[in-house]
Amino acid sequence: MITLFHHAFCPHSRFIRLALGEYGLESELVEERIWERDEAFLAMNPAGTTPVMMLDGQPPIPGAAIIAEYLDEAHGQRLGERRLMPATSAGRIEVRRLMSWFNDKFYDEVSGPLVTERVYKRFMTAEQGGGAPSTEVMRAARSNLRYHLAYIGWLARTRNFLAGDRPTYADLAAAAHLSAIDYLGDVPWTEDDAAKAWYVRIKSRPSFRPLLNEWLPGLPAPAHYIDLDF
Amino acid sequence: MITLFHHAFCPHSRFIRLALGEYGLESELVEERIWERDEAFLAMNPAGTTPVMMLDGQPPIPGAAIIAEYLDEAHGQRLGERRLMPATSAGRIEVRRLMSWFNDKFYDEVSGPLVTERVYKRFMTAEQGGGAPSTEVMRAARSNLRYHLAYIGWLARTRNFLAGDRPTYADLAAAAHLSAIDYLGDVPWTEDDAAKAWYVRIKSRPSFRPLLNEWLPGLPAPAHYIDLDF
Numbered sequence: 001m002i003t004l005f006h007h008a009f010c011p012h013s014r015f016i017r018l019a020l021g022e023y024g025l026e027s028e029l030v031e032e033r034i035w036e037r038d039e040a041f042l043a044m045n046p047a048g049t050t051p052v053m054m055l056d057g058q059p060p061i062p063g064a065a066i067i068a069e070y071l072d073e074a075h076g077q078r079l080g081e082r083r084l085m086p087a088t089s090a091g092r093i094e095v096r097r098l099m100s101w102f103n104d105k106f107y108d109e110v111s112g113p114l115v116t117e118r119v120y121k122r123f124m125t126a127e128q129g130g131g132a133p134s135t136e137v138m139r140a141a142r143s144n145l146r147y148h149l150a151y152i153g154w155l156a157r158t159r160n161f162l163a164g165d166r167p168t169y170a171d172l173a174a175a176a177h178l179s180a181i182d183y184l185g186d187v188p189w190t191e192d193d194a195a196k197a198w199y200v201r202i203k204s205r206p207s208f209r210p211l212l213n214e215w216l217p218g219l220p221a222p223a224h225y226i227d228l229d230f
Numbered sequence: 231m232i233t234l235f236h237h238a239f240c241p242h243s244r245f246i247r248l249a250l251g252e253y254g255l256e257s258e259l260v261e262e263r264i265w266e267r268d269e270a271f272l273a274m275n276p277a278g279t280t281p282v283m284m285l286d287g288q289p290p291i292p293g294a295a296i297i298a299e300y301l302d303e304a305h306g307q308r309l310g311e312r313r314l315m316p317a318t319s320a321g322r323i324e325v326r327r328l329m330s331w332f333n334d335k336f337y338d339e340v341s342g343p344l345v346t347e348r349v350y351k352r353f354m355t356a357e358q359g360g361g362a363p364s365t366e367v368m369r370a371a372r373s374n375l376r377y378h379l380a381y382i383g384w385l386a387r388t389r390n391f392l393a394g395d396r397p398t399y400a401d402l403a404a405a406a407h408l409s410a411i412d413y414l415g416d417v418p419w420t421e422d423d424a425a426k427a428w429y430v431r432i433k434s435r436p437s438f439r440p441l442l443n444e445w446l447p448g449l450p451a452p453a454h455y456i457d458l459d460f
Contacts, residue, residue, distance in 0.1 A: 047331065066323060090289055092300075093289065094289070
């Protein structure tokens with residue numbers, strides 16, 4: 001039994017949910033509001049971040065990159081040609097580079113600030129840092145997004161998928177972060193046709209379905225969010 | 231032939247230099263000043279960060295965590311009992327968790343701000359962000375360091391090395407980040423005897439020697455920096 005401590009808008013949690021879907025692994029989701037700094041959660045992951053994956057009787061696995069490595073080591077081979085981490089050295093380097101690009105750099109520059117300002121701050125008390133979103137932070141993140149979208153478009157035009165011929169963790173990570181901010185209507189899809197076409201392909205995978213069908217009360221997604229042919 | 235694009239004060243570069251020393255791998259060091267945003271370097275690593283490792287005729291390997299995974303995959307088994315990444319699933323999770331703790335969290339909260347303010351800004355032009363160090367940033371980083379040092383001390387009292395019985399990447403990452411700021415005299419060693427005793431053990435390893443013997447012109451290290459019994 002897998003338990004995933006997550007938040008619906010945490011891009012790293014979305015990445016692991018997509019990966020679990022690709023592996024065909026069922027999981028029980030437990031919402032974690034990291035800004036509440038729950039002690040039991042901090043004991044599982046002292047860094048205080050989502051996601052954390054628990055397997056019965058085993059120590060917790062904290063963090064998207066660490067969970068992704070674990071899943072590949074435990075379940076990668078049985079995916080055969082659909083393996084999300086390539087077997088070649090050069091392939092692994094490129095997938096890890098792009099996983100980190102999206103989970104670290106894109107998160108710091110784009111998805112982290114947007115999700116924090118537009119979603120998390122709604123739930124935070126004033127002491128936790130809640131309040132009105134900062135238009136300055138949002139403007140900077142949206143500006144950063146434009147060059148990231150161009151980079152995704154460049155990769156998608158150069159290759160079939162972001163890290164090469166086949167879908168890998170790189171595509172799932174990129175799509176996970178984009179999906180969280182696409183729900184908020186923040187992605188200027190018309191700016192890059194190749195990035196949009198690549199996203200439509202990833203979004204059409206069955207592993208994406210549960211994410212698209214999840215709605216936050218009081219915060220409706222734009223019409224194109226669930227549309228597979230937007 | 232290995233070429234490592236690094237900076238003497240980049241904690242992530244120091245981590246990889248320690249790892250290469252443990253593997254007994256020679257490398258040629260090329261100094262990279264990331265704030266100059268050299269185009270040839272950005273082509274190797276679009277994220278613009280050090281270190282980047284080059285092997286003859288192979289694509290560049292960017293980023294400390296990715297290089298560490300590569301080195302384990304290519305050379306880990308021949309280290310036998312001295313392997314820096316454990317073979318067990320639980321061991322790998324804990325080493326990766328602590329590698330990320332130091333390379334990401336400790337860097338963001340402590341070593342990154344201190345090295346940037348106290349070293350990199352000396353070399354930057356005003357346009358690049360250079361100038362006098364921010365006392366506010368340094369005060370925050372030094373405050374964060376105290377709880378990190380207590381965490382290292384707690385790990386060192388609980389276990390023989392940070393991630394378990396044997397030295398791993400976790401120890402090298404922690405010691406690399408600490409060594410960069412120890413050169414600056416910023417580590418309050420008297421606050422935690424267990425952390426200090428653990429650091430002396432890691433610092434005594436032959437892989438540490440080249441780092442300790444390297445001095446930045448115009449910025450002398452404190453006397454205890456190279457002392458193995460400080």
